Amino acid sequence: MxxxxxxxxxxxxxxxxxxxxxxxxxxxxxxxxxxxxxxxxxxxxxxxxxxxxxxxxxxxxxxxxxxxxxxxxxxxxxxxxxxxxxxxxxxxxxxxxxxxxxxxxxxxxxxxxxxxxxxxxxxxxxxxxxxxxxxxxxxxxxxxxxxxxxxxxxxxxxxxxxxxxxxxxxxxxxxxxxxxxxxxxxxxxxxxxxxxxxxxxxxxxxxxxxxxxxxxxxxxxxxxGSVRRVRVRIGGTDAVVARAAFERLAGVEALDVVDHGEGVQLSTTIEGGIDPFLKTLARYEVQDLTVEEPDLEESVLRLYxxxxxxxxxxxxxxxxxxxxx
The missing domain is CATH 3.40.50.300 (P-loop containing nucleotide triphosphate hydrolases)
Incomplete structure (x- = not known):
């Protein structure tokens, strides 16, 4: 053409x-x-x-x-x-x-x-x-x-x-x-x-x-679309337990976990497939969940x-x- x-x-x-x-x-x-x-x-x-x-x-x-x-x-x-x-x-x-x-x-x-x-x-x-x-x-x-x-x-x-x-x-x-x-x-x-x-x-x-x-x-x-920023609030656990569950997952980076009320607030960046993260997340009571694309500059820096x-x-x-x- x-x-x-x-x-x-x-x-x-x-x-x-x-x-x-x-x-x-x-x-x-x-x-x-x-x-x-x-x-x-x-x-x-x-x-x-x-x-x-x-x-x-x-x-x-x-x-x-x-x-x-x-x-x-x-x-x-x-x-x-x-x-x-x-x-x-x-x-x-x-x-x-x-x-x-x-x-x-x-x-x-x-x-x-x-x-x-x-x-x-x-x-x-x-x-x-x-x-x-x-x-x-x-x-x-x-x-x-x-x-x-x-x-x-x-x-x-x-x-x-x-x-x-x-x-x-x-x-x-x-x-x-x-x-x-x-x-x-x-x-x-x-x-x-x-x-x-x-x-x-x-x-x-x-x-x-x-x-x-x-x-x-x-x-x-x-x-x-392979890099995502995730913020989630989950109940029925504490920061120490949640950190141990999520930090060993492939692709999870910049993990931040803090106690929040009767649960925890977790934020992280996931590179690659999101399925392992979601399967781990399903063990908990999910109170709020936000998944965002990173800004373009971050994506370019990561990929190239x-x-x-x-x-x-x-x-x-x-x-x-x-x-x-």
Whole structure:
């Protein structure tokens, strides 16, 4: 399958700071590709290069078969873009702003059909397009930004932290929009530091750390869900007994057990399978239980090593190319 995005040896340096180190990235057409990494990893720099907001220091970039530096307005019309820091101001209503975008984008289909799609998306996301944009909350401005990216059904969607400021129900609707775009044959490049967004939508993933890709492949092969943080309150035991029962389990790390009322409060990080922990937990009266994903930086550090080694460590590639998705 052809590539929607091809990046080869992309290097970007700001004075003394190197943001990207010889980056290689291939995004196949019709796929959802997740680009993840902690803040400062280089995600936004990479995406801005794709839409020619910034220019590379060296290397080559091809987007939909063209160099973004020379593709001009014709290439930009084929792309839907949500920047990481979205700024929407002005007295115009959401309707008028989107009508302007529809006119200048040269959208697929008529302006009328594009605006009809925009209204449908506004209903799904729950934003009032009659209000002046400047009066909208951060979350509602983000919704308008998503609508302008999706409404003309572009060949390629480039989305930088697109769910910033959105509540969980709207985030779920956004993920449905991404899956629908993929089903329609569109390509989606999604940058996020929220693991669950990537796990629910992406076909392939690249992990970016300190300006380098430290791993890439399909979500399952990268084991992004293999580390969990657990907090549980159990009754009918004390801290000494509970610690002895749980600390010898495989994968249990950073175990903290304290007496709490007539039971104990236990917190730990579990790497790998959670089944042994749950079977041990079943011996007790479970009063409360919370299982969380770690933040992305912790997961990257655990799975691929400290970022401080990224400058010298070889890149880990767990390629999924050729697999069926």
């Amino acid at each position: 052809s590539a929607a995005i091809e990046i080869t040896r992309l290097h970007k340096k700001y004075q003394q700071h190197t943001a990207l180190h010889e980056l290689d990235l291939h995004v196949r057409a019709g796929a959802v590709f997740g680009l993840i990494g902690p803040n400062g990893a280089g995600k936004t720099t990479t995406l801005r290069t794709l839409v020619d907001v910034i220019r590379p220091s060296s290397g080559t970039v091809r987007v939909l078969g063209e160099d973004p530096r020379h593709g001009g307005a014709a290439l930009r019309r084929r792309i839907g873009y949500v920047p990481g820091e979205l700024h929407l101001e002005g007295r115009a209503s959401g309707h008028r702003l989107l009508a302007f975008y529809a006119e200048v984008s040269g959208s697929n289909g008529s302006t009328t059909s594009v605006l009809r799609t925009a209204r449908d998306l506004a209903d799904r996301l729950g934003v009032d397009l009659d209000r002046p944009v400047r009066t909208l909350s951060k979350g509602n401005k983000q919704k308008v930004g998503l609508i302008q990216a999706f409404m003309h059904r572009p060949e390629l969607l480039i989305l930088d932290e697109p769910t910033s400021g959105l509540d969980p129900l709207v985030q779920r609707e956004f993920l449905s929009m991404v899956r629908e775009a993929r089903d329609a044959g569109q390509t989606v490049l999604l940058s996020s530091h929220v693991l669950s967004e990537i796990q629910q939508t992406a076909d392939e993933v690249a992990v970016l750390s300190a300006g380098r890709i430290v791993a890439e492949g399909d979500v399952a092969s990268l084991r992004l 090593g400290d970022r401080s080694h990224a400058d010298t460590a070889p890149t880990t590639r767990r390629s999924s190319r050729g697999r069926r998705h």
